[in-house]
Every structure is written in structure tokens, then in C-alpha cells.
Amino acid sequence: MADISSNFLGIKSPNPFWLASAPPTDKEVNVVRAFEAGWGGVVWKTLGEDPPVVNVSGPRYSTLMSQDRRVIGLNNIELITDRPLRTNLEEIARVKRAWPDRAMIVSLMVPCTEQSWKAILPMVEDTGADGIELNFGCPHGMSERGMGSAVGQVPEYIQMVTAWCKQYSRLPVIVKLTPNITDVRQPARAAKAGGADAVSLINTINSIMGVDLDRMVMHPSTDGWGSHGGYCGPAVKPIAQNMVAEIARDPQTAGLPISGIGGVTTWRDAAEYIALGCGTVQVCTAAMVYGFKIVQDLCNGLSNYMDEKGYATIDAMRGLAVPTVKNWNQLNLNYVEKALINQDSCIQCGRCHIVCEDTSHQAIFATKDGQRHFEVNEAECVGCNLCVSICPVPDTITMRRVMPGEIDARTGLPVSAEYANWTTHPNNPMRAASSA
Amino acid sequence: MDIHTPGIAAGRLAVADYAQNFSDAHPPLNRTQALIEAERCYYCYDAPCTTACPTGIDIPTFIQRIAQDNTRGAAQTILEANPLGGMCARVCPTEMLCEQGCVRHSNESKPVEIGLLQRYATDAFFAKPDAQPLFTRAPATGKKVAVVGAGPAGLAAAHGLARRGHEVVLLEARPKLGGLNEYGLASYKTTDDFAQREVQWLLSIGGITAKTGMQLGRDITLNQLTAEYDAVFLGLGLGGVNALGVAEPQCEGLRSAVDFIAELRQAPSPAKVPVGRRVLVIGGGMTAVDAAVQSRKLGAREVTIAYRRGLEAMSASPYEQDWAQKNGVSLRTWAAPRQILAEGGRVTGVEFAVTREQDGQLVETGERFEIEADLVLKAIGQSFIAKPVPEIALKNGRIATDEAGRSSHPKVWAGGDCRFGGRDLTVEAVEHGKQAALSIDAFLTKG
Numbered sequence: 001m002a003d004i005s006s007n008f009l010g011i012k013s014p015n016p017f018w019l020a021s022a023p024p025t026d027k028e029v030n031v032v033r034a035f036e037a038g039w040g041g042v043v044w045k046t047l048g049e050d051p052p053v054v055n056v057s058g059p060r061y062s063t064l065m066s067q068d069r070r071v072i073g074l075n076n077i078e079l080i081t082d083r084p085l086r087t088n089l090e091e092i093a094r095v096k097r098a099w100p101d102r103a104m105i106v107s108l109m110v111p112c113t114e115q116s117w118k119a120i121l122p123m124v125e126d127t128g129a130d131g132i133e134l135n136f137g138c139p140h141g142m143s144e145r146g147m148g149s150a151v152g153q154v155p156e157y158i159q160m161v162t163a164w165c166k167q168y169s170r171l172p173v174i175v176k177l178t179p180n181i182t183d184v185r186q187p188a189r190a191a192k193a194g195g196a197d198a199v200s201l202i203n204t205i206n207s208i209m210g211v212d213l214d215r216m217v218m219h220p221s222t223d224g225w226g227s228h229g230g231y232c233g234p235a236v237k238p239i240a241q242n243m244v245a246e247i248a249r250d251p252q253t254a255g256l257p258i259s260g261i262g263g264v265t266t267w268r269d270a271a272e273y274i275a276l277g278c279g280t281v282q283v284c285t286a287a288m289v290y291g292f293k294i295v296q297d298l299c300n301g302l303s304n305y306m307d308e309k310g311y312a313t314i315d316a317m318r319g320l321a322v323p324t325v326k327n328w329n330q331l332n333l334n335y336v337e338k339a340l341i342n343q344d345s346c347i348q349c350g351r352c353h354i355v356c357e358d359t360s361h362q363a364i365f366a367t368k369d370g371q372r373h374f375e376v377n378e379a380e381c382v383g384c385n386l387c388v389s390i391c392p393v394p395d396t397i398t399m400r401r402v403m404p405g406e407i408d409a410r411t412g413l414p415v416s417a418e419y420a421n422w423t424t425h426p427n428n429p430m431r432a433a434s435s436a
Numbered sequence: 437m438d439i440h441t442p443g444i445a446a447g448r449l450a451v452a453d454y455a456q457n458f459s460d461a462h463p464p465l466n467r468t469q470a471l472i473e474a475e476r477c478y479y480c481y482d483a484p485c486t487t488a489c490p491t492g493i494d495i496p497t498f499i500q501r502i503a504q505d506n507t508r509g510a511a512q513t514i515l516e517a518n519p520l521g522g523m524c525a526r527v528c529p530t531e532m533l534c535e536q537g538c539v540r541h542s543n544e545s546k547p548v549e550i551g552l553l554q555r556y557a558t559d560a561f562f563a564k565p566d567a568q569p570l571f572t573r574a575p576a577t578g579k580k581v582a583v584v585g586a587g588p589a590g591l592a593a594a595h596g597l598a599r600r601g602h603e604v605v606l607l608e609a610r611p612k613l614g615g616l617n618e619y620g621l622a623s624y625k626t627t628d629d630f631a632q633r634e635v636q637w638l639l640s641i642g643g644i645t646a647k648t649g650m651q652l653g654r655d656i657t658l659n660q661l662t663a664e665y666d667a668v669f670l671g672l673g674l675g676g677v678n679a680l681g682v683a684e685p686q687c688e689g690l691r692s693a694v695d696f697i698a699e700l701r702q703a704p705s706p707a708k709v710p711v712g713r714r715v716l717v718i719g720g721g722m723t724a725v726d727a728a729v730q731s732r733k734l735g736a737r738e739v740t741i742a743y744r745r746g747l748e749a750m751s752a753s754p755y756e757q758d759w760a761q762k763n764g765v766s767l768r769t770w771a772a773p774r775q776i777l778a779e780g781g782r783v784t785g786v787e788f789a790v791t792r793e794q795d796g797q798l799v800e801t802g803e804r805f806e807i808e809a810d811l812v813l814k815a816i817g818q819s820f821i822a823k824p825v826p827e828i829a830l831k832n833g834r835i836a837t838d839e840a841g842r843s844s845h846p847k848v849w850a851g852g853d854c855r856f857g858g859r860d861l862t863v864e865a866v867e868h869g870k871q872a873a874l875s876i877d878a879f880l881t882k883g
Binding site for chain 2: 350351372
């Protein structure tokens with residue numbers, strides 16, 4: 001059986017699934033329940049300076065749901081822990097003593113002054129925690145006070161605070177990045193420059209969930225007013241994975257350990273993050289939707305997958321997909337695919353036809369010999385994958401590679417076996433002189 | 437008085453049992469169920485369900501609108517194509533129409549519950565139909581049209597004509613409007629007086645004057661109508677009951693299933709409707725099923741449907757056959773009635789000949805058997821009574837028309853069961869009325 005244990009910055013956990021710093025990790029009672037359920041580690045909900053912050057006593061969460069009420073996205077406006085620092089530190093120490101095999105990371109957010117960081121770091125170290133995570137990500141509430149994403153949006157601050165933490169603590173430092181920026185490589189480089197041992201990402205995305213159209217009030221609202229919150233859950237996974245991959249493949253940060261966060265709901269999501277270079281994954285929404293027991297399904301699924309594929313350890317599969325993430329200009333423009341509809345499993349809903357006809361390349365016929373019948377017109381198909389993406393029946397429309405030497409019915413020319421990308425394409429005014 | 441009481445009697449059950457038995461047979465979806473079911477719709481291109489609907493309702497559109505929580509828009513889509521879409525949602529044999537076409541059949545053998553979704557949308561609308569009118573009348577044309585028969589065909593025609601600004605007089609022989617919707621459907625298919633609520637909404641468009649107790653051929657003639665009106669629509673239905681083909685003695689306990697169903701629909705309470713201890717229904721259609729199941733629900737201890745051919749030949753769909761069997765009705769096939777048995781002026785049963793198919797012909801095997809019964813309901817089909825329309829050409833005993841429903845008389849259109857060429861479905865009758873209204877409108881407004 002595959003070994004799914006994780007060793008991240010020397011912090012060992014029985015599995016790579018950590019609960020992210022969030023409401024589920026705010027108190028001893030929650031964290032103990034999480035460890036009992038099998039979570040490999042937790043990032044304790046962000047600690048700040050006393051006096052503690054105050055949260056609203058109204059809606060803190062709101063979800064985007066599918067029609068059958070499955071949660072697609074979750075938004076929250078909860079601030080960092082609203083309990084006294086001492087209470088949290090005592091609980092962290094007690095839980096770590098009782099659960100020595102689990103990862104205990106403490107998330108921190110204090111004002112951007114050296115003294116504030118210098119003061120809190122030893123207190124955290126005294127709990128016996130395994131590491132710290134710097135919350136440079138929360139986009140709501142705390143950012144108005146110059147913390148959270150307000151720090152994460154300024155690479156110089158990231159580097160400065162990270163350096164303080166490395167100076168005043170022996171604990172490994174994970175810098176948690178905000179996605180509310182234009183180029184995630186900049187804050188990641190800054191973290192590395194400051195001496196960070198790892199980055200974790202993504203924190204939540206600025207969001208409002210909608211408008212109550214009866215009251216003409218944004219949703220959710222507190223006494224008639226609302227404020228943007230942080231968005232997470234399955235809907236953000238593609239955004240998070242891009243950012244993870246950007247950091248993993250950036251020559252300046254390649255090799256920097258990454259803890260992946262964003263919409264991990266199934267083992268498959270986790271495996272994808274690991275394939276993109278993550279050593280651990282952090283989970284919040286799935287736990288807030290299903291409860292802690294879900295970790296058992298994550299572990300079981302990941303383990304079965306690894307057995308099936310022959311990956312003995314997490315490290316054996318970590319980062320394997322990173323080399324496949326490229327700039328667009330590296331993609332092979334001589335490679336050709338065409339859609340292929342399996343007539344045996346086609347249920348004839350016709351959606352492939354209408355979306356191709358209306359919005360793409362008019363490359364799917366709707367009739368054959370006067371009968372309802374959906375078939376690809378290879379003379380028009382550009383291989384865009386839209387039909388595959390919207391077909392309701394799995395594996396009914398697939399993409400077939402047109403092999404080198406075969407005639408592409410669209411161009412009438414044989415497909416070339418040679419790799420050729422945009423950088424050398426004749427249509428590119430900036431093309432390189434030669435592909436050599 | 438209970439289910440064991442011999443003979444024909446009312447009040448065989450407790451009051452609560454009647455209430456339970458005659459409540460909605462297929463309860464409506466609640467909002468959560470409707471949203472989930474709506475999500476199952478694939479929003480097909482050139483959707484097969486719509487093609488299968490005789491009225492051509494744009495089904496993916498109305499379901500999408502339900503999914504978007506826009507029930508008014510959904511109802512609009514339905515009622516635009518089928519003004520009796522509320523009743524059709526209750527009575528359509530969807531399993532052989534829209535739901536048979538659903539592509540969900542292909543990979544999971546479970547179509548989208550189109551009928552129930554249609555009901556969800558129309559129920560939401562009919563909960564407060566007057567909030568904002570869906571349809572308004574076109575400016576008055578000054579043309580007058582007589583619509584004879586206020587069943588589904590006549591109502592659809594009247595509504596369509598009134599919408600286009602024509603003045604409609606709606607003549608109905610019975611005391612209430614609605615036709616089979618009011619008199620011919622099982623009570624559990626249309627609870628809460630839905631047929632009348634729907635009629636009220638249809639009339640609310642204005643421009644329709646309804647006159648009940650007016651029977652063509654008795655109270656007025658077709659000649660009078662064609663003389664007085666610019667056009668006439670005939671939605672006469674089927675007034676005759678087919679004969680069993682054996683001697684039918686005058687005896688208590690032998691009656692038409694259609695009358696039995698009508699009596700039950702019009703009764704103040706099902707507890708007042710007498711039913712036999714043992715009921716025998718002869719026939720194989722929807723009327724036979726409705727009569728048999730309702731007999732059971734009235735407290736008949738044993739109910740049998742006897743049909744002269746096999747199950748697959750029954751015009752009641754497999755779904756209806758299941759429904760009958762679930763309700764404790766026995767189906768006896770390959771049984772042709774040969775003699776009504778009676779004693780002392782009361783029916784006691786029916787003697788049947790066992791039949792089989794031989795070279796495509798139905799033949800008797802020579803074997804005979806009897807089924808005892810104290811109530812025998814004839815449900816072997818109805819026929820068109822052509823006597824009031826001697827001027828009109830017929831085909832196979834029903835009114836011959838063109839595609840749009842125009843008869844041999846240039847000012848007379850016909851639709852519903854009295855028109856040749858249909859499957860005697862409510863939804864087809866509505867389409868006939870709708871198309872005839874378009875055709876009459878074109879006729880009246882041309883040049």
C-alpha cells in the first residue's frame with residue numbers, strides 16, 4: 001500500500017491533508033475532533049494581538065450552489081480568531097502535546113511592525129508548534145487595518161516581515177499568499193527573498209455573493225449593509241492551480257516547497273495539486289460542507305490512486321506535471337486534433353451541434369440522411385474541445401489526434417510531424433530568425 | 437355498510453378513506469424537487485420532447501425557466517403553446533409523448549419528469565392567475581364565431597379566437613363547461629376543482645360568451661349557426677357509447693363507464709356514489725382504467741378489467757395498466773363478452789369467450805367462463821353522433837377535415853375527438869382547437 005505520509009519542511013504528518021487556517025481550526029474542541037477524524041495536520045486559525053478582534057454576529061458565510069444545492073463556492077467575512085491570544089496558545093500547546101504525530105502550524109497576523117512580530121513569535125514557539133504560516137492573504141476586514149492581503153499585495157512588505165520571522169523564530173516559515181494580485185510570482189519571489197521555507201496558496205478571493213433583489217441589498221448583509229468577503233471552494237480551484245503552477249515553474253522560485261490550497265474536495269483535487277508540485281494540501285470548504293470525516297475519503301482515494309499508478313510515496317508523484325505547464329508560445333502549432341462522436345453512446349441531445357453552430361466553428365452536423373444524427377464535420381473542426389466540454393455523457397465525444405502525414409480535412413494539407421510554435425511562425429512579426 | 441356488503445351501495449368506506457383515496461394521485465413537486473428535476477434537463481437542441489408534444493410546447497425553455505426560478509415565464513411558455521397546459525400536465529400520457537422522447541432515456545432509463553414540471557409551473561401560475569394577465573386581446577375585429585362544445589378543443593379554439601379579437605359564443609350542452617375535463621376524468625387526476633379554475637382563467641381573456649344547456653340539433657341547428665356567425669368551430673366530442681355486441685338486458689348494474697365517471701366527478705362527495713361489491717369493467721382504454729381504479733377507491737372489494745385482446749393491444753398505456761394493478765384491479769385479457777347474466781332485474785355477471793389471435797384475426801377458442809359482478813361498466817369506446825351535422829362530410833364516422841381542421845363546409849371547422857384522424861387525447865384536442873383558431877383567424881381577416 002502506498003505511503004501517503006508527508007514530510008513538509010521536516011514537519012511530519014500521517015497524510016498530506018491539513019485543515020487550512022479558518023473557522024474549523026479556531027478552537028481546541030474543533031481541532032481535536034479533526035485529529036480524531038484523521039486529519040494529518042492543522043493550520044490553527046490566525047492569531048493576532050490582544051485585545052482580540054470582534055466578529056459580526058450575523059451572516060459570516062454564504063455559498064454559491066448548484067441547482068441541487070451542492071456548494072460550488074463559499075464566501076466568508078469572518079476575521080481572525082476573536083478569542084484572547086493566551087487562550088489560543090494554551091490550547092495549541094495542549095493539543096500538540098496530545099497529538100504529537102500531527103502537524104501543528106500556527107497562522108499569524110499582527111501589524112507590520114518589527115516589534116509586533118518579535119513579541120508574538122516566541123510565544124508561539126513555546127507551544128511546541130511545528131511551524132508558522134504568515135497570513136498575508138485575508139482580503140476582508142483585516143486588510144482595511146493594513147494587515148492580511150494589504151501586506152500580501154506589497155512584495156517588499158512580504159520580504160520584510162518574512163525576514164523578521166526568520167530572524168526571531170526557529171520555526172519553519174510558510175508564507176500564505178493572496179490571489180488578489182496580478183502576478184503571483186512577485187509575492188512568491190519576495191517570500192523566498194525574505195527567507196521563507198515555503199509558500200501556501202491561495203488565500204481567498206475578494207467577492208460578494210450577490211444581491212437580494214427583493215430588498216436591493218448586497219448579499220450577505222449585516223443589518224442592511226454588506227462587505228466583500230473571501231471566496232473559496234471548488235470554484236476557485238482552477239485559479240489556485242494556475243498560481244501554484246506559476247510558482248512551481250518560475251525559475252526564481254522553482255523548488256520552493258508549496259502547500260496547495262483552493263477547492264480541494266476530493267482525492268483527485270489533492271492529487272492534482274501534488275502533481276503540480278505541492279507537498280501538502282490544505283482544506284477548508286470541504287470540511288465546512290461535509291464535516292471532518294471527509295478526510296478519510298481523501299486519504300483512501302489518494303492511496304488507491306497511488307497504488308494503481310505505482311507511486312510509493314507522495315514525493316514520487318510530486319511535481320510530475322509541472323514540466324508540462326508552458327507559456328502559450330511554446331505550444332505545438334503543427335499538432336492537430338479533431339472531435340469524434342461515439343454514435344453508440346450519443347443520446348442525441350444535440351447540444352454539441354448547437355454550441356458549435358452558434359458559438360464556435362459550425363463543425364457538427366445535426367442530421368444525416370434526413371435523420372437526427374450528430375457527427376463532426378472534419379473540414380471545419382479546429383479541435384477546440386467545446387463539444388467535449390459540454391457533452392453530458394462521459395467519454396461520448398473524444399478528441400482524436402490527426403497523425404503526422406494524415407491530411408487535415410480543414411486545411412487540405414498533411415499534418416507535419418515537426419514541432420513548431422508561435423515563436424517561429426511566419427505570421428508572427430516578432431518571430432525568431434530560425435527555430436534552431 | 438362496508439366493502440363486503442353485497443350488491444350496489446354507497447358509503448362503503450370511512451370518510452377519511454374517501455379523502456385519502458380521492459386526493460391527488462400524483463402529488464405535485466415542491467420547489468426543491470422541481471429545481472433538482474429541472475436541473476436534469478439537458479436543454480436539448482431541437483428537443484425530441486417538444487417534437488413529441490402534440491401542442492409543441494418548448495419544453496427545454498419552460499424547464500430552464502423553472503430552473504431559473506421564473507415560474508411565470510415557464511407558465512407563459514407552456515400556455516402560449518397549450519392554453520390548457522395545466523390540465524394536460526395532469527392527464528397527458530407523458531410516458532408515450534414528451535417523456536418518451538427525452539434523451540435521458542438513452543443512458544439512464546429515467547426521463548426528466550416533464551409532466552410534473554409542467555404541473556409545477558402551471559400550478560404556480562394558477563395559484564394567482566389574475567395577478568397579471570399573460571395574454572391580452574387584440575383589438576376587436578367585429579367578427580363573430582360560434583364554438584360548439586366547451587371541451588378541450590372548444591375551449592382552446594375559443595381562447596385562441598378571443599385572443600385575436602374575434603367575438604366568441606361558446607355553446608355547451610351540459611350544465612358546466614369543460615367537457616371531458618369536467619365530466620370524463622378520474623377525480624384523483626384533477627382535484628380542487630381544477631377543471632373549473634382553468635375554464636375561468638380561459639374565459640377571463642374576455643370576448644367569450646358561454647351559453648350552457650345549448651345542444652346542437654336540439655336547441656340550435658348548424659344551419660342557423662353558419663347563417664348567424666362568420667365561422668363555426670365544432671368540438672362535439674363523442675356522444676355515443678359503443679355497444680357490447682351482445683344483448684344488453686334492461687337491468688340494474690349494467691351501465692356505461694363514462695356515465696359512472698361523470699357521476700362521480702359531479703357528486704358532492706364520493707361517499708354518495710354507489711358502487712358494486714364486485715365490479716367488472718369491459719374495455720381496454722383509459723376510461724376502463726379510470727372507472728376500474730375509481731371503483732376500487734370507492735370501496736369495491738373486487739374489480740376486474742376484462743379485455744378481448746392482450747395487454748399490448750390495450751389503448752391504456754403500460755403506465756396506466758400498472759396504475760390499475762397497483763390499485764388492486766385485476767386485468768383479465770383474451771376475454772370477449774358473450775352474455776350479460778342477470779337475475780331478478782339485477783346483473784349478476786358476464787359470460788366470456790376465451791379468445792386468441794390466429795393469423796392476425798381474433799378468434800374464440802370455444803372455451804367459456806363467467807365473472808361474477810354486481811356492477812358491470814361498459815368502456816369499449818365511444819362514437820361520434822353525426823346526426824346534428826348532416827351537412828358535413830365524414831370519414832370513418834367522424835368529421836373529415838384538412839390539416840388545419842376545416843371541414844367540407846367552408847365556414848365550419850372541427851377538432852377534438854369528433855374530428856377524424858386523432859388518438860383521442862386531450863392534448864391533441866387542444867392542438868386542434870389552437871390550429872383551427874389560427875385557420876379561422878386567417879380566413880376572417882384575409883383581404
